[in-house]
Amino acid sequence: MTPALPGIISYRVNPESTAAAEPVVHIRADRGNWDFHNLVRAPIQELVQFKELIRNTVVRDIKVRYKRSVLGIAWTIIAPLMQMIVMWTVFTKAFQVSMPNYALYLFSGIITWNLFSQSSVAGGASILGAAGLITKIKLPRVLFPLTAVINNLVNFSFAFAALLLLMVVTRAPFHWTMLSVPFMLLPLILFCMGWAMLVSALSVFFRDLQYILEIALGALFYATPIFWDPTALPAKWHWVASVNPLAKYVFMMKASIYHGVLPNFSTYAIATFTGLAMFVIGWIVFQRLQRKFIYWI
């Protein structure tokens, strides 16, 4: 071993000697990656410690996005409304869809879909986007995909206000089942967070993933009942709605907002389980890979 330094520096190591109430960080290379501490307890403790940063990241992202734009935060409402108006024009005029309150039907689907698609795009790019911070400062890296989802949840709530307005303007009936929207949202949020963690971690190693994701999202949009009605689906296509988890989330949302019914228990249970499973998978993959980020960013 290295010789002891005279005087001030000592090479003797006495790890058990600390008794003070101060933060002590112990980092050990050979610690098993799969244990409860590394996988669950330590990251959660860190997230709690950095809760102010989580809040600030959400606020900052909203501020920065609309800095120097004339309409500012109003874009979170205008963009999905425009999306809806275009689709509404195409499907009612060109394709002669004659569903009652089709605008509401479209809009409730669009804002739910956007929560997922924008979470996965922004969340997926969040680690690469935070490279400057991650390579310089110790912080819980998982906060970046998580705040990206929270951010889109904020956007969703603005868009939801627009939805209420749309219902008033188009004289669509209000159903009491709308009160269940937060519960319909919960499994979707878990799903989005898990997905964002998964994509953000993997795209550090495979940059192609972001391009693949874009294409996949484009395809998934059509496999999700946003402009079409799942009950009018030919039997040979039923598997699409049962394989695609997004179909369930969008369907549940539309059931409570548009149809005025609550999804049955098994649908909700499956949706919750899917969301929870995606969260757990995303969390584990992220925590397993996050130490290697710095070599690849």
Added chain:
Amino acid sequence: MATSSLLTTPAVELKGVGVRYQLNLEKVFSLKELLVSKATRLGRQLRGREQQKTRRTADDFWAIRDISFSVPRGVCIGLTGRNGSGKSTTLKVISGVLHPTEGELWVRGRVSALIELGAGFNPDLTGRENIYFGASVSGLSRAETAKRIDRIVDFAELRDFIDMPVRNYSSGMYARLGFALATDVDPDLLIVDEVLSVGDAPFQQKCKDRMESFKKRNKTILFVSHDPQAIQDFCDTTIELKDGRINSPNP
């Protein structure tokens, strides 16, 4: 505050710390290659984890290895060595950014790293907004930051510019804000990587004064610089790194 153990336990202890870089990282993985290598590794792991040392040795490079030292509280220690000798890697391990490949370490107390000033600043936000953001990066709450903000702004000498987006700052202003922020979070351990050359001469003097006052308050400083004069002025002792290992420590 001072129980005797608090004064005697070192602020930083490293024990056999090593960081291995894999030099084949630039190579583009194909998906097939990845799956094959993962599958073989999984097979090895199922049969016992001892195989780890045998893989990819040709492409491995140890940025640091067998680094063991401890820094008592209140001491300013200088890390010296040529480019690529492992100084910054060592600091990154201590600041918690880089997880070591082998060895273990203890860091006691709140750490603030002056590795790159203003690393978390967002150019579109104002100086004030960036202070709040940057302070929360160090784990400070909003209330704690509110108490400090005037002092930070005064120290950075940016009173007139604090509500301007930092995009419009000069590089000196940017670095001053970064230094003022990072040293005002009242760390127990300050990690400084070649940043003292920011700003003009009077500001540099203020930085030096602040570092001195850290030392007086029994705070620990880890200092990396290529400037032998700065090392001599500040540091109580130095550790010299060479090719990722501790060379001969200067007495």
